[in-house]
Amino acid sequence: MKFKLGLLVAASVSVAAVVATAGASGGVPTWLTIPVTVTLALAVTQLLASGMTSPLRQMTVAAARMARGDHSTRITDTSRDEIGELARAFNRMAADLEQVDRQRRDLIANVSHELRTPLTAMCALLENLADGVSEPDPATLRSALAQAERLSALVADLLDLSRVDAGAVPLHLEPVEMRALLESAADEFQYGERDVEIAVTVEPADLTVDADPARLRQLVANLVDNATRHSPARGTVSIRATAADEGWLLEVADEGPGVEPGSRERAFERFGTLTETEGGGGTGLGLAIARWVTDLHGGTIRFVDPEPGRSGARVRAALPTTPDRGPAPAPKETPVPETSAPAPLPKPPPASAPPLPSMTDSLFGGFWPDRGVPGRPRLLTWAVGVGVLAGIALPFHDLGLGTFLVLMAAGLLLFAASPKRRRPFTIACAVLCTALAATALFRDAEWIVILCLMAGGAIATMALTDARNVPSFVVSAISWPVAGLRGIPWLGRTMRMLTGTGHGIAVVRTVLWSVLGLTIFAFLFMSADALFAEWFSGLVPDLGSPDFAVRIFVAIAVGGIALAGTYLALNPPEVDAVRWDSRPVAKRFEWLVPVLVVDAVFAAFLVAQAAAIFGGRDYFERTTGLTYAEYVHEGFGQLTVATVLTLFVVWAASRKASRETVADRTWLRVALGLLCVMTLLVVASALNRMALYQEAYGFTQLRLLVDVFEGWLGLLVLATLAAGWRLRGRWLPRFGLISGAVLLLGIAAINPDAWIADHNLDRYETTGKVDWYFLSQLSDDAVPTLASRLEGQQNCALTTDRREPATWLEWNLGRSRAESLGLETSVPLDYEEVCPGQTAD
Template identity: 80%
Template sequence: MSGPLDPIRSVKFKLGLLVAASVSVAVVVATFGAANDVPMWLISPVTVTLALAVTQLLASGMTSPLRQMTVAASRMARGEHRTRITDTSRDEIGDLARAFNAMAAELEQVERQRRDLIANVSHELRTPLTAMCALLENLADGVSEPDPAALRSALAQAERLSALVSDLLDLSRLDAGAAPMEPEPVAVAALLESAADEFRYDDRDVTIAVTVEPADLVVEADAARLRQLVANLVDNALRHSPAGGTVTVKATAAGDDWRLEVADEGPGVPAESRDRAFERFGTLAETEGGGGTGLGLAIARWVTDLHGGSIGFVDPEPGRTGARVLVTAPRHPSPVPTGTSKEIPMAPTRTPASPPPQPPLTPLPSMTDSLFGGFWPDPGTPGRPRLLGWALGVGVLAGIALPFNDLGLGTFLVLMAAGLLMLFASPRRREPFTITCALLCTALASVAVIRDAEWIVILCLMAGGGLATVALTGARRLPTFILSAMSWPLAGLRGLPWLSRTLRTLTGTGNGIAVLRTALWSLLGVVVFAALFMSADALFAEWFGALVPDLGSADFAVRLFVAVAIAGIALAGAYLALNPPQVETVRWDNRPVAKRFEWLVPVLVIDAVFIAFLVAQAAAIFGGRAYFERTTGLTYAEYVHQGFGQLTVATALTLLVVWAASHKAPRETAADRAWLRGALGLLCVMTLLVVASALHRMSLYQEAYGFTQLRLLVDVFEGWLGLLVLATLAAGWRLRGAWLPRFGLLSGVVLLLGIAAINPDAWIADHNLDRYESTGKVDWYFLAQLSDDAVPTLESRLGADRDCVLTAVRPDPGSWLEWNLGRSRAEHLGVTASVNAVYDDPCPGQTAD
């Protein structure tokens, strides 16, 4: 696939263009947002996201050749030489890619020749060796007599082996470039007669006829190599000639060239086999019934190339049959300085007409692989255009429903669309834990439709996001819960390669830049011509204005930024669901300590501190308030207020200590397990007493100073910690606590839903009014700040003091996207809580708690 910057011939210029484009996009987006009063917390992430997207789009293909080379080099090290890399870029990296491909092609050819050589040499050597061993074994066992015929047969096999070894040595010298050419005047007639004489006195009943025209033909050639050429051609012709046949050797002059023909009367060579006959071990046994090593013609071809000529099989002369080899060479090759030699490498083996198919490439490592490593691999996750379209739809819905509307039905619809997107993309969507989390997330999102108190709605939304990441990643431990929560924002970076693959899939051919270019030109055409027609025709301007939003308005700018931001978040969540990080593969050092005292002594010390604290608590209870105030110098209210936060932290730290000790304590022996249960069990029991003390203090503090959202939250949080301590006791008794982290997560979510279910603002208002009726003290200012969820309670409980916190309002239907039950009930009553009422007419019992 070619990249958008491939035609540029300089890497430096590419990088400069890339930086300029990214910075330009960032400046334009940030300026547009600032000019339309978009909040900076919304401008920043959108600007960074769009700049990264432009960078990813323009940088596509810039570094892929380097990453492909990494994969190809590792495959070539394993012996796979068919891998090729993309070389469409015209810069320095593209030049390197083309050089790499050329090197890979050469190595592939060399490797193929090496394998063919080993296979064929093994085959050719095995035949004479097998025959010779069988003959010698018969002679040694006395099966055959050592008569002249048997010895001649053994000699023939030995000579065949010797000839084969000689040919192999010649080829090795040729391949190494160690076979020089030393041209000199050579009388062709004498050379041919001498070569023919070597074969006229063997056992083959074949006549050799030599003809030279003119008879005094002299050529410039390497005599030894030329004699080797003739000998190999004549030997090949003799082996394929029938008994009583004739081998014709003819040399003629042809201008500045000369020709050598060697013809026999055998079966001949089919046209489709003529080129293959000159390859190494390219024997013609299957066509002519002959034998041989298949190296003679390959050496003949090399000698011909060495002299600057050509060789090949041609059709026999009219009226004749058999094979006919024609060699054409210059009579006077290029001159060579005295005392030097000319070395020409042997012609490579003919490559096939069509190269063998390449094996499938290993998925290329993306630029983010080095950052995330094995923690978050991306094995070429295929593009999913449907998920991209769904995420964009979630962004458009968010741009319509969220800006300028309070949390309500629109918020719920956006959350459900995003949640369904991630659930649909997740391969874990059928697991019981994932289904449970999906139901809880739906319940958390529905709080936006039921409650008007933003603090509980936001807490539920944050809890839903964290719960969704745990469900998508399949985390099971507390550290992996944290990694899962961090993975959603990181998915925006990790998913960039997947986004590129999705865009390539969407465009069909991978021309993402072409699609973007087309979209920009189309948008420009619409803007230009629409502006002209709107200025020319008022009716068209009215129609067009009704269909298209005002692109320059602040309202549209905010909606656009929200849409882009939410679409990016939804797309990151979709990638997180589709390819979650391997959080459970991250391991810490959980090896037990070597000695028991290494974990036991610190735990026993903490136990002792807890015992001392509980003794002090008992003394404070039984000694009475006078003894406490005399001893500490603090009032009881100050004492209660001072201690609750510290006790909450102590409870959380105790759970951390239990977790760490349980991972470090050895469990091999019964004594180890007994000490583990005893020390940690005692610590958990004393922690339950601390939890009870903290809850008691908070109860006293609320009775003295009133009830608030924060005090309710910390009360529930401390109770949740106490529940976790009880669960830890149960897990510790059986020494099996794999279920404990998920139990803690789900129980926390359920408790948060429980807070939302009791209508917390109404519950707080009700208890503060109970305190007002019993003590005459209340913070009207605080009650006036409560959400509309508390309005029905305040309306029903307040009599003459009703105007201290409630103000009559005219029902405002507002947008259906911001509807929720709390606001609807307040609007039905026609009142709302108002801070201004307190200052207009101070009310009795006002406190500043």
């Protein structure tokens, strides 16, 4: 095992080194090289370690089956390491347990079968005595005593039978007069319920053989019992013993339906009971015991055709006159055909075999069970196609039509894989994600497009996992990357369906040999023939080019993300099972006092705000020593943090507060409601400060985004206030996430770069101040606005260094509108000299 683990580590490190070297030589960014390298190294580790740990996982399944009584499972023990030795020891233990269990069941079945005949006869005799049908004369009592003695003898005999599998059973040979034995056996059935006549024939009349009388009587009794059971009412069962050339023959014939030739051999198997149409019935042990007795005496037994002109079953046992005294062989165990009737005490059928546990089950089993999700080759092929499309459309292209196509292909894959796709909430999330992805088609401003795509990913994760609260949101965000590891068993099942083989190593070996053969022979033929080299170069990309390396890394990364998302959709984790402690505190003051303290601090802050407003700027600057602009700039960030913390305080207090009494609910509404109202005033103060700051220093993307973020926090406070009044807030987490995504869509809808340019130009017209360099760095979305409002000063804000789309994959509406203007401008060397009002905001 140490040697194998060393090879495993060496292989993983080698793969990581090769991939990292290829990425570095191809100019792949580090942020893309590292995750792809780690993922491929983990994949190699999982693939190689799966075979090493497979016997251990098989033992887990086998142990569970053995606990249910199924000892037939065996472990693959081909390896020569410590795990292989353990597997072989496990197989030996399972075989021993299976043999012991089989002997126990056979013993119970044999005993129950053999005791039935004498017990039936004794019960009939005693019933006749009790009802006065028979007199308790010495002959009748001796018959009853004989049945009781036979029961005692049968118990000893069946114990011998149970020891057949464990060792040899000796024979106690003595001369046996066949007529006396057969007539005695026939008399045992006269008190039974079967209306059958038994005829005994012995030729010659004084036929005497060397045999074990107890075993021989057991043979005759089983054959006669079988024959009388299948004979019609008032039928005749014939027992014939005749001398033969090398021994003697015992035949028992009935007038029943007989046994089909194809079923005759199976009738002597243990539990090989025939169906009623085949002349069977009973437990299927009588004839098996009869075969064992004949084998014990060195003879044979079989069904033969009935005599001419007669019907029914005819059993013939050929026995030697003087049997060998050696040990008898164990009864033959032959497979029972599927048409056989069940045994009287069958082994309980094993429950449906659980799937072989994977190496990830112990890590994620409780929180994220595998549930045996079947393989889906179409989804795997779809995910690979998404990766290939991403490798073609994303590298060396700006966000645009190609990005939208990749997102739509991935989104449709997740939607098709999710079993929750018919739910209205899932459909609504899919529509919202499509709208967020469409921003790449309409806006050139990468900052808003990337934010929309991130929000779309969060919405998609929430829809796939059906998350409903903040803890489940956190778990859902983690579950997507973790799905790449958790979904390895499902990927293995999919690969087995796709390749038709269960050996992942064989698939990898086949791929490696194929690639090696292609490389060697293609190189030889390319060096030998120029035409072949030209053709091959046209079909196969330049594997050594940096562009190809980047595309491969992007394809693997995006394809892996899509594949992990597919498994997340097929088998989402139980995110709602993750819960934080929500038990209310014992005393009301434990939560109420901290909330009231926070309320007091908010009240003091609002009083200070009122003093600043009504006292005027002179009073403020004289009191604090700060200018009003410095005051506005310093306070906005703190107010935003205070708003976020207020939401956390409301959430924590609502979980810890008791709601049992009216007073509890009233205090909860008043204390938290007052805090929410004062928080809304803080939000209004923060927005006012940002408005003053933008008037003084201009408008930027970050300031616009922060302004919208503060407004979103105010919306959450309003929603919290509404939920707190009804004391029901399960809808709040989803509302917060969806409303945030909708606000991002709103920002994208107003064309934020054009909006920022328009407001900066308004400020320029009012104050004569503007940052021309900042305006020149805005995306193509702002070009139409700048071109329409700047006359004679277009060189200050519009530059010719804007790259035109190389292919149709980069097309979007913002760039298309900018290109349609056909502006030709130059970059000014000095903004302060050429452009009036230049100021760095």
